[in-house]
Amino acid sequence: MDESSLQLVSEIGRHLAHRTRPNKDFLVKSLGKAANALALIKQSPQPRTAKEVQAAKKQEDALKPLANAVVCGGLLQHADKEVRLLVAMCVTDLFRIMAPVPPFEDKHLRDVFKLIISLFEDLADTASPFFSKRVKVLETMAQLKCCVIMLEIDCIDLVLEMFNIFFSVVRDEHLLISAMTSIMINILNESEEAFQQLLEVILQNLIRQNKDAIFTADKLAASVIKACAQEDELNSLVCGFLTTCIHDRDAMGSELKEYYNEIFSKVFQCAPEMLLDVIPSLIKELSADEVDVRIKAVNLVGMLFALQHHVVQKYHELFVEFLKRFSDKSVDVRISALQCAKAFYLANPYDGTESREIMTSVGDRLLDSDDQVRKQAVLVACDIFSSNLKLVSSKLLSQATERLRDIKITVRKSALQKLIKVYRDYCKKCYEGSMTISDHFEEIPCKIMMLCYDKDCKEFRFQNIEFVLANDLFPEDLSVEERTNHWMHMFSLFSFPHEKALDTILTQKRRFQNEMKSYLAMRKKLKEICPEETQKKIEIMFTKIAAFFPDSHKAEECLHKLNQIKDNSVFKLLEKLLEEQAFTTIGQTMKDKHLVMIGDSNPNYEFLRLLFSKCSSNIFSSEHVKCILDYLSNNENGNKDLEDSSANLLLAIVRNFPSMLKGLEKQFQKLLEQKSPVNDKLIEVIAKAGSHMSFNHSDIYPLLKRICLDGTRRQAKFAGSAIAALSFEQSVFRKLYEELVDSLYSKRNVPTILQSLGFIAQYSVSNFETQVEEITSYICQKIIQMEHLDDGHYATSFHDTSQCSESCRLKIYGLKTLVKISLHCEGSHVKHNINGVLDILSRMLRESDNFISIATGSCESDKAHIRLAAAKAILRLARKWDLHITPDIFRFTILIAKDSSFFVRSTFLSKTQKLLKEHKLPIRFACAFALAVTDGTDDLQYQNYKYMREFIKDYSILARRRQTSAVQGVIIDYPAYILVFLIHVLARNNDFPFEVCQDEKPYADLCSPLFFILQALVDISIVEGAQDIVNDAVLHKLHMLAEIGIFILNEFNHGGISVLQTPGQILLPSSLYRVSLIKNDTSSKCPKSFFDEKFLSRVFHALKESTVPHGYAQKPAKTLPKHGHKGQQDVKKSNVNIYGVLDSASSKPDDLSRREIANAKAVRPNIPSVKRGKCVPSSGSGTVGLHECSMTEKQQKIASKHCEKTIERNMLSSSDSVRFKGSLTESHVPTRKSKRAAACSSENAVTSSKHTVEPSKCRRTKRKDTCGSKLM
Template identity: 25%
Template sequence: MALSKAKGNDGKITYPPGVKEISDKISKEEMVRRLKMVVKTFMDMDQDSEEEKEQYLNLALHLASDFFLKHPDKDVRLLVACCLADIFRIYAPEAPYTSPDKLKDIFMFITRQLKGLEDTKSPQFNRYFYLLENIAWVKSYNICFELEDCNEIFTQLYRTLFSVINNGHNQKVHMHMVDLMSSIVCEGDTVSQELLDSVLVNLVPAHKNLNKQAYDLAKALLKRTAQAIEPYITNFFNQVLMLGKTSISDLSEHVFDLILELYNIDSHLLLSVLPQLEFKLKSNDNEERLQVVKLLAKMFGAKDSELASQNKPLWQCYLGRFNDIHVPIRLECVKFASHSLMNHPDLAKDLTEYLKVRSHDPEEAIRHDVIVSIVTAAKKDLLLVNDQLLNFVRERTLDKRWRVRKEAMMGLAQIYKKYSLQVEAGKESAKQISWIKDKLLHIYYQNSIDDRLLVERIFAQYMVPHNLETTERMKCLYYLYATLDTNAVKALNEMWKCQNMLRHHVKDLLDLIKKPKTEAGSKAIFSKVMVITKNLPDPGKGQDFLKKFTQVLEDDEKIRGQLEKLVSPTCSYKQAEVCVRDITKKLGNPKQPTNPFLEMIKFLLERIAPVHIDTESISSLIKLVNKSIDGTADDEDEGVPTDQAIRAGLELLKVLSFTHPISFHSAETFESLLACLKMDDEKVAEAALQIFKNTGNKIEEDFPHIRSALLPVLQQKAKKGSPRQAKYSIHCIHAIFSSKETQFAQIFEPLHKSLDPGNPEQLITSLVTIGHIAQLAPDQFTAPLKSMVATFVVKDLLMSDQLPGKKTTKLWVPDDEVSQETMVKIQAIKMMVRWLLGMKNNLSKSGNSTLRLLTAILHTDGDLTEHGKLSKPDMSRLRLAAGSAIVKLAQEPCYHEIITLEQYQLCALVINDECYQVRQLFAQKLHKGLSRLRLPLEYMAICALCAKDPVKERRAHARQCLVKNINVRREYLKQHAAVSEKLFSLLPEYVVPYTVHLLTHDPDYVKVQDIEQLKDIKECLWFVLEILMSKNENNSHAFIRKMVEYIKQTKDAQNPDDQKMNEKMYTVCDVAMNIIISKSTTYSLESPKDPVLPARFFTQPDKNFSNTKHYLPAELKSFFTPGKPKSTNVLGAVNKPLSSAGKQMQSKSSRMETVSNASSGSNPSSPGRIKGRLDSTELDQIEYEDYTMISSPLSGKKSDKRDDSDLLKSEVEKPRRGRKQPLIDPDDSFSMDELSKPAQEPKSRTSQRGRKRAAAASESEEQAWQEKRLKEDLLENEDEQNSPPKKGRRGRPPKSAKMAISKEEPPVTTPKRGRKNVVPIESPPTDEEDHLEISEEQDSENIDQKRKGRGSSKKTPQKSDSTDSALDTSRPTPQKRRGRPPKTPTVQQKKSHVGRPRKVVSKEPESEEEMEISQNSPALSENISNEEETADEEVVAPSTGRRRTAKKRRWIQRMKSELEGPLL
């Protein structure tokens, strides 16, 4: 190379060939041209050119002069920088510049030039890139390590590079920057805080969002230098977190954001920092803990994070924050859960327990977010959440807060739609969440209208989406209905019923609007608006909005027309869509984005629009059912057995025939139903009959060919079909045919003539058919029906036992095990009741006779003839049938009037029957009549006896029914405020007098002052008063108090002259008064109204008499604890918030356990038969249990399905319905006088409803009895297997004790459950009748007194001291019980006439039309003979001979003559 002459050692500058001197004397352009040549020269040089390096040394020094470093032209500066970069490369490792200041200036100069990298489109960009590449490759900046100000140089370089990086740069630029910066970190001795800040600042979210490339650059740098920079990062966090030196860096306030970012970049950067966070989680500063929790939530929940497994102590410490006292911290933990569940399924187990606690958090927002977290994870993948987590969501559907309930319900709905309705979700997922559909529909039982509306919306949008095609929609509905549980089906049926009812209300409103305006019309419109408003959310606003909508309907005929079309029975789904769209469009206002008025109207339209069911839908549904019947449907693929699908499909059609009858009106539909009717399957034909009954009113006119084909089928089913088919056939004929009398005659005549007791199966169908004909056409067959009832039904069926029943200790068996003879008797009873209900009058006194017959069945425990042939399950069935029949007749006013108080009281005791199923089914019948407002109010008082039920579920269900019935009556009175004449029969508070009267005559209440018996009375009263007093509406507490005070001024109308019965009544009143005083603070206020007591139960108050006496024993007053009655709010009872986070509500101990009907408890001598009640001391120590009360069958779900084996562990003691001893000896036949007049005793005698008697005892006797009980209890406690209930036994005392007692005070008569053993009170006769019958009464008294001490020779565990204890005259009367009494041995076994006690009747027949018993009974004469023998024996007790007095013979002769009277 030819070189210009220069002297390197004398300071002369040598330039490359062709380059002239570069100085300030040349132009900028020339300078740039010459510098380019210099750049080219240095670019081509390498480190090995020692000669050239020496030659150009002065040039290198010259280029570093201030002239170039501070040159104003950027091109000149860029070229100089490139030269300097090459110079550092060429002269490496030693730079030609020795001055530290000069080196600093040079590197600061080069750094400034790097800013040119920012503009990637600049013509000089390649030269800037060359500069970057050169200094990065050579690591030129490493020279600065020796400088004192190196930190400033490096910091400026870092800031420059982070500021210029942008998305226009390619990967090479990014790589060179990383190389340049990493060399400084890795090869330097230290990293200053300023330098670290220049890197970390790019990780702060605010900067990160502004310059993503700078973040990526910092991320790459930290990854490259992780090992070298980690100590400095650790030191930074130590200073800030542990020492609190926030001033060391401006990034101190972003420390938690930086930790998160650094962890995401490389977890090794924080190896020493993370343990410090554990201490921060325990900080006393709420905000600091919150920041750490937010940080760790993101770190643990990050997708690829392994922090939880790597640092378990930190994870456990973090989980502890789920229970933090600070609400925002708990909230943050809960929000994080969804990310952790989705990204780390292995952590689900740890999270489940903490989410469980938080799902019960007192804070609404936290419970809400628990649901959101779980649902979010479940919607991503169902495998991410376990069943326990889904159950937390399930529980929150009953939360007390609407926002939480709504979130839970919507979450479950979304999960259900995703995994059940989409085929790709898979069968396993669908199976896992199959419970959701049932649970969502169960919520329809809640009282809140918001819940019900949301269920309807969920059903229409998620469970059976209304936007599906008709065939798909019906298929979805069909298989959904087939897989729902019983309660969900009932809820869905109720939903359609409510929607249909609302549709009718709107239709009625439209009809009222179309009428001319009048004052009465306006009132009717307002009343209808109020009814509709109750079906909308927020009734307050809803009322205003609905009034406004009513005005719109009056003014806008087009909207009115659209609404009429919408509520029309013929409206199709597509028409409904158009109507809803048009109405909302017309009412909407584009300028008003949120329109509460429009939202409310949308709610209304959603409820009344037929979004699922129309004629096309019904036709499609019937085709699906037919396919299942034919076996061509894909039922199994849908996970539903074909039989189940068919049953469900028919049930669905049956329900829809109630709510959408017009949709069935098509020839195709009726032909399909006719085909179903002709099938052999009984259930299919039965359902088809019900559908015809509900939808067939137009068949005769519109479908004559269907009518012709249908008639012979109906006649055949009525004569030969199953009982239910026969029933519905008769109702179909009644609904469809105009000439129903002719059709009924063609059916009745042959059936009436062919009644045959020898063919029970056919006889049942005949009785059902005739019964329903008698009910629907009572006047058509008056004479033959009366004759048939008198001669056939009563004599040949009810009064005849053909075959002995199976011997069993069970009290109940399934339907298919009940004997045919018993089933016939049950249908005979039902037939008589239907006949009476059809007549609706008692002109022929048939009602009286039937009631006497029914009560006789109850008196005899179901064995009317007392031949002992019936099995216990059969007797239970007949008791149930008789009790239900009385309840049915009581719903008809003409029969209610003739039911005597004794008959009413006997019927009431069925609620305490010893058989669980009898109690359960009778309670259902009672509730049904009460809830429909068909039964008089006194029948609600029967619910008080449910407090004695030993099964907790039965008590809970009874309480639920009582709540509903009280609410139904209150709601009715609100809606019909003007109905003042019905006030006494509807106002729930008026149940109190009936309850007092019923409890006064309770056969368990024997001794007026007995503490244990009064505790039972208190328990029964509180069962009713608790609900009545839960709200003090209109000062009702004072009203109840005044009512009780009024009762104390009256006498018992049933026994006005019975001083002891009146004293009992006053004592019950005092118990009620003490309850009111202890549970109310407003009882002393003035009552708004004076109560009116029922004259049938109480005499008129005596104004001259003031009964201020206190009848309660002092010991009992301690059992009345002050407190407020519990609210009967259903939702509140279900969703009680925990008092603290995670604290579980402790359930109160159940009152008593129960044993099975099938257990040894069925044996009268078994301890299990001792039906004691809960000790009230135990009740006072705990409050009543809270029950989940919803107007539904849910409460008793388990009980409803239990059989004998299910009850084994749940029923220790049976309720104390009086299972009375038979009226006569087992071999004796039935006495007509006893059948016909069980409730017509003289007023000097009280009703005797059981076989148990108890006499009053002295205090010394009481103490002796208590001591004996104590000894027996100690012995019984030693034997667990034979341990009897806690309370003393209720039964008869030993004979000797009773004889001793009878000398001291007269025998006490009390109402008993069963046939009556009359013991007259020793008082002077007050009328002629008493004088006429005095001799008979004396004889009967003697007989009965002795019989009361006698019983079976069987002994119970309590009667082990047979003779000795029996002779102990100091032993008092043991407490009575409901059920069979314990049988005591006689004192002397001289005679073994230990027959069952019988009732002695001493009153003339009330009328000639008494019930008749066949005189052909072979045991009749023997019965009379036995009676005579026993009577003689007991009149002359010491003698072993028998003699019959003349009076006795006359009395027996009169009894014989009464048997000959006609029955009806």
């Protein structure tokens, strides 16, 4: 067969050589026969005998004509693909048969290989009928390893071209990849100088990302790398290249040096064992000195660990060094490590120890000192949570949510955005049933709620958090029932600040909707009302409405533009949204449709979106309320805590949107009849929303009545409010009142009866007033003042002071009822009884022993509770009956701030702060904060400083508003005015030294409250020229306190703290002070000074060291009323005799209280304006006046109605003036047109004998001092 084939091949070669211009058909036919014949010829073995040599020579001669015809006849350059394919097939068979000797001369080999390589380029056409033949050529070349000849003839360019063609044409077929890999490996094994060039081609394709799935260049490259790993020599060469990438990148000319991370990753995926020798270099890179080197190493190792090949377990030392980079000194390295953590966790979520260590490192970075690292840690942690919510670490989740309280706003914003996404994903999983509700995830909205208290960032104000709760917190398609379930669980985790934040958000939403309803109603009546008047009202409304938006200024502008729109469709939509209480309604669809019509390119789009949202019931709706009622109705054996929180949530909703209960009365009543554990809260719901509910009175009243008679005090409190809210007739109240009185006299369930009587006094005064004196007398004699009470049993365990006996509790309940009666009932009999009530309270403060029973076994606890109850009762009564509270009662009351019981002190101060914050208490009671400053308990002392700061801030703002408004304020409006009451209390301290001594310790102890206030508030020299009206014996004590106070102020002034300017006239309470009648002359027996300056300095430093906490002294000074800075003076530099104007002569209070007040205006000293700010007058003092001690809101309102008349009747003409000799400061008395001035300046102002006052041209009116001795 071989001989015939050889003969045929030889003939075809000669025919081809004789044809100078053969056509295609001839070539195809001839070459086809030749290729078939060559395929039948076997490769001859190496000749060993002469015969074999002769046979080989014969075979060579037979093949030579065809070989010559191929290279000399131009067939290698033929243009036709079929001809070229046949030529290539013949050439490859010639190589096979003639191996190992090439069948062509060296000068022709380049052209031969160019032909073969061009044939490989056509392998991309897999649909071609010649594809199988081309693959055959490729396989033959791979088997023969003849491509290495190209290296021998220096055809490196052809080799590189072939490599690139392989990567461009390779397909996902094993035969192709295998053959190409074989050829490339053969060449790499023989290459030396060209190795790096060829390797770079392979590595470039290894990291190449192919978008077209049919191209598999990276697979071919990976196949080559795998094959290299099996060859020791190639393996070492590749590792050497990779090591050079690490250690000597700058010296490398290759472009691949910038992608060595990706190369390492890909190499590791296909041949991990190849990197065993490189790992030590990576460990060294991770700890390199250069930051950029460590960053690249971290990224590389991170990618290696992200591979699912258990890399961590194989290379533990590398993992340990990688963990250290989480705490690297470079911020960028730490951030890079965090970025790798996510990929690591996703690849190894179940690799226990290593995954936990990574999570621990991420958690540690959440507390990093750099905000960018903390921000990145939050992002990574949240991405890890979202990847698998079921495997979330509760500790890491808690740490991440804490970043919502981060010191940096950027971190808080990022945390909010990412945690909301996590919570939404969690809600979806719960809805799908793949997860159950978890407290760990429900903590996220709890922490988000606390952002409302962040005052540094406007994005976290209540207005913005409202939109978070309404639009962002839950997935849009989440059902109302599912939302309600989350709200109920969330609410079970709420603390007081959370509830307060939510209540504030809902309150603001309710107020906004009410304002919008008012605006829309007014808009309908535009034609009926005066346009100018309407426009003013609308502007006021818009100002109020705009305040509920994040950007109030922009919102107000948009509201004005909205008001100009003539199309009523927007306003109709707003009305629809405001009226609708349901969550999923047609109104929602209308809103979305309207926004689409407007288009997001409209400049007002965002405002209208927010406006529609605020008008909608998108946080809570009537459907939420129904879901809560359904849960409470069907929760027979459920979670009690969740049941309580659900009722609390219902109460929180109804408190602001009571109309959401409308239509649910039957379901609510059935729930109430079930005697659920939350019935108390359900009754409270009726109390809040009763006016919006349509109950049948005959069905609900028996239940409420029974509670008022037989329930607990808490139940009775809300049952009474519910009866009032449901608007029962007065006859119902009258009958209930009669039954309550009968029960009281029969001593049946007395605590509850007392509570119910209190609500009758509050809501049905007419029924109560007829027997108020009788009831009051009974409570005082039979309950409060009885030593032994038969009702109830006594407590036997009193481990702390918060417990007291039943007998003590009953007295306190009776006291509370008396307070309610005194506050809500009117008439002369109430005024007559108030003095008796106050007398009892006074005795309870001073002689608590007389109000307890020794038999109870809880003496100290009961006495403490009695004192506390009496003090709190006086605080509540002070709002209405302040005129009747004598100085002694006031002093005993505020001294409770120094009570021996911590529980009493803390509770009393908390109650005082609460009433002051609500403006339900005269400001003089703030003296309690100063008296408590020496309390030894750090927590209480800190809380007390906080209370004082809030008081100063709130009341200073209020006073400044009056000062700048049309209604002018006076000095008694400012927090500083409490000083005149504090001094009066301090002067009566039993520890006050009777004689002047030079030991600073007693004075430091006594003056610590004074020192506390003076840091921030007041010029103590206001008491100059006045003397004590209650006790002349303490006059010198007032002088001592004044002198110490002046020195303290002078020291503060040297320290840069502004001292309040002394007004031209300061009104003192006439119940405490009277004017000195001794003239300020040389005959005065009063000393010019009690202490020398050195002694005062020692007192000051003793106070400073023992009283003032670090960082507090400077803060309150900023809150002082701003009278200007030009008049700041050095008080101590004056040589004024501050005692010469005081009079020790006695004078009856009633006479003093009727004296006339001179309301004077200080004349500005003739000082050049340039130097006026530094002027220090030589001596003198401002005018001292007296005023009534009552400053209640009610009197302010009454006074404001007669403001102008009062000014004319009770004050000197504003044109009158007083010239002070050596006035202490420049000051102007504010124009007396305020409500406060009308009430206070009606007292008589008295000046010292050296003050000259021009006669008044106005009528003077004498007024009786209601704080005189008759009330004491």
